[in-house]
Amino acid sequence: MKLLTAAQTKEADTFTIKEEGITSTDLMERAAKAFTGWFENKFQLSEEVYVFCGPGNNGGDGLVVARLLHQRKYSVKVFLVGDTEKVSPDFKINLERWSDKLSTKHITEVNQIPEISQSIKVIDALFGTGLNRPVTGIYADVVEKLNASSACITSIDMPSGIYSDSQTPPEGAIIKATYTISFQLPKLAFLLPQHEAYVGEWHVVPIGLSDKFISEVETDLYFTTHQDAQRILKPRKKFSHKGIYGHALLLCGGFGKMGAAVLAARACLRSGVGLLTLQVPSAGYSILQTAVPEAMTLSDKNRKHLSELPQDIEKYNVIGIGPGLGTERVTKTTIGQLLSTSTHNLVIDADAINIIASSEKLKASLPKNKVIFTPHPKELERLIGKSNNDYDRLRDMLEFCHEYQCYIVLKGNNSAIGTPEGNLYFNTTGNPGMATGGTGDVLTGIITALVAQNYTLEEACILGVYVHGLAGDLALKSVGDIAMIASDVTDHLPQAFMHLQQLS
Ligand SMILES: NC(=O)C1=CN([C@@H]2O[C@H](COP(=O)(O)OP(=O)(O)OC[C@H]3O[C@@H](n4cnc5c(N)ncnc54)[C@H](O)[C@@H]3O)[C@@H](O)[C@H]2O)[C@@H](O)CC1
Numbered sequence: 082m083k084l085l086t087a088a089q090t091k092e093a094d095t096f097t098i099k100e101e102g103i104t105s106t107d108l109m110e111r112a113a114k115a116f117t118g119w120f121e122n123k124f125q126l127s128e129e130v131y132v133f134c135g136p137g138n139n140g141g142d143g144l145v146v147a148r149l150l151h152q153r154k155y156s157v158k159v160f161l162v163g164d165t166e167k168v169s170p171d172f173k174i175n176l177e178r179w180s181d182k183l184s185t186k187h188i189t190e191v192n193q194i195p196e197i198s199q200s201i202k203v204i205d206a207l208f209g210t211g212l213n214r215p216v217t218g219i220y221a222d223v224v225e226k227l228n229a230s231s232a233c234i235t236s237i238d239m240p241s242g243i244y245s246d247s248q249t250p251p252e253g254a255i256i257k258a259t260y261t262i263s264f265q266l267p268k269l270a271f272l273l274p275q276h277e278a279y280v281g282e283w284h285v286v287p288i289g290l291s292d293k294f295i296s297e298v299e300t301d302l303y304f305t306t307h308q309d310a311q312r313i314l315k316p317r318k319k320f321s322h323k324g325i326y327g328h329a330l331l332l333c334g335g336f337g338k339m340g341a342a343v344l345a346a347r348a349c350l351r352s353g354v355g356l357l358t359l360q361v362p363s364a365g366y367s368i369l370q371t372a373v374p375e376a377m378t379l380s381d382k383n384r385k386h387l388s389e390l391p392q393d394i395e396k397y398n399v400i401g402i403g404p405g406l407g408t409e410r411v412t413k414t415t416i417g418q419l420l421s422t423s424t425h426n427l428v429i430d431a432d433a434i435n436i437i438a439s440s441e442k443l444k445a446s447l448p449k450n451k452v453i454f455t456p457h458p459k460e461l462e463r464l465i466g467k468s469n470n471d472y473d474r475l476r477d478m479l480e481f482c483h484e485y486q487c488y489i490v491l492k493g494n495n496s497a498i499g500t501p502e503g504n505l506y507f508n509t510t511g512n513p514g515m516a517t518g519g520t521g522d523v524l525t526g527i528i529t530a531l532v533a534q535n536y537t538l539e540e541a542c543i544l545g546v547y548v549h550g551l552a553g554d555l556a557l558k559s560v561g562d563i564a565m566i567a568s569d570v571t572d573h574l575p576q577a578f579m580h581l582q583q584l585s
């Protein structure tokens with residue numbers, strides 16, 4: 082599914098109004114109804130609601146929400162912040178509609194800001210996608226007072242003060258929302274770790290923006306929905322044999338870290354690969370043979386570290402490399418050999434990333450359009466350098482993808498996938514329980530298995546990350562987030578794939 086910029090959202094708005102022959106206030110009414118529907122489900126009638134409105138259409142939404150909640154018998158107080166002479170036309174219309182029903186209070190000075198007790202449910206309608214400068218003055222005073230209260234804050238469309246698709250200047254105040262209810266599509270800002278404290282738990286409510294506009298508008302930003310993942314997943318053929326699902330090779334494991342190889346191998350097998358061979362340092366041979374009987378195991382001549390490539394390397398159609406490897410000199414040399422000779426698709430993780438990151442020569446020998454890197458933020462920093470903020474990080478990541486014609490899966494809360502063409506895909510599954518050792522090894526196994534089955538590298542990244550997170554979400558239901566370990570994610574892969582196939 083596409084993510085739209087603030088400018089594109091405005092265009093979608095205008096397009097919808099024209100297409101349906103409605104007015105902009107009709108659309109505002111629709112948006113406010115969608116928000117109110119969510120709010121009513123969440124909060125009891127007995128709750129006291131304060132709505133803080135800014136001068137634009139976000140404030141207009143706030144006025145309509147206040148009217149609708151008042152009609153539904155909530156106790157509602159409305160506060161108009163700033164100079165109400167300079168409000169948007171739709172704000173004005175809705176203020177007039179409201180004025181005979183309930184009085185509103187103006188806030189132009191600090192001492193007019195009300196006390197906000199913990200029990201108040203605050204609705205933040207100060208600014209939305211039209212914010213075009215940092216929030217200062219009386220607006221900042223209101224934001225700071227709201228943030229200092231321990232009241233639950235629900236933001237309409239955006240937490241006020243944050244830009245929806247570019248870096249917010251540091252000097253402005255920003256609402257710290259408990260919930261953010263966004264219209265039609267999430268905003269890019271919600272998906273970036275640096276905004277976690279402001280956005281809170283976000284939900285999207287549909288407001289019927291034109292499907293035609295959304296399907297035709299050009300973008301390079303996407304987020305993966307369940308339907309997107311289902312569209313990518315291929316059914317298994319009736320007349321199947323293991324040969325058609327590929328033969329993957331995993332080069333993983335090192336002394337004291339054979340578990341990483343076990344985790345990657347098990348996940349690879351649980352993701353539909355036809356055949357799996359691992360090569361591990363000889364100290365790991367019996368461990369792998371015992372822990373993963375479905376895989377074939379080759380023993381490296383070195384007891385502790387990867388030091389050679391298998392003889393008949395051509396027979397594999399993908400190589401997953403990295404988990405548990407370590408960064409010994411022999412391993413570096415072996416990776417150098419692999420990059421300069423291999424014609425395989427490569428899934429590169431963990432220490433294999435660290436090794437490549439430390440050498441310009443290795444980077445220069447990366448085969449084009451054949452590599453998927455799966456770094457966590459620190460590994461990405463080693464690979465592409467330090468970035469100032471999350472927007473710069475994504476831009477730098479895409480530049481690297483373009484320069485080396487590779488794919489990068491940046492692991493995190495909403496893992497981000499960069500492609501050589503400059504597209505970004507954000508994942509929507511997963512939970513904090515997965516922030517535990519070994520889940521990255523599981524992801525390497527999954528993506529390697531998908532590439533083995535002839536998914537394109539882009540498909541393997543999108544589907545792999547989605548199903549990994551989905552398995553984590555299913556694991557959450559049985560083990561919770563505190564006790565979750567990486568094997569729980571693998572154990573829930575069958576259910577996750579079945580869920581995508583609509584078999585469970
Ligand atoms: N297509 C959609 O998604 C719809 C959007 N609607 C709402 O409309 C919002 C966008 O409305 P607008 O474009 O009017 O924008 P906003 O309501 O976000 O605010 C823009 C107004 O605030 C002023 N302003 C911007 N930054 C300021 C600052 N730092 N300090 C003081 N004043 C500042 C601007 O000059 C302008 O008057 C959305 O976020 C959403 O809530 C809905 O009403 C209808 C449908």
Ligand SMILES: [K+]
Nearest residue numbers: 205208237239
């Ligand atoms: K808002």
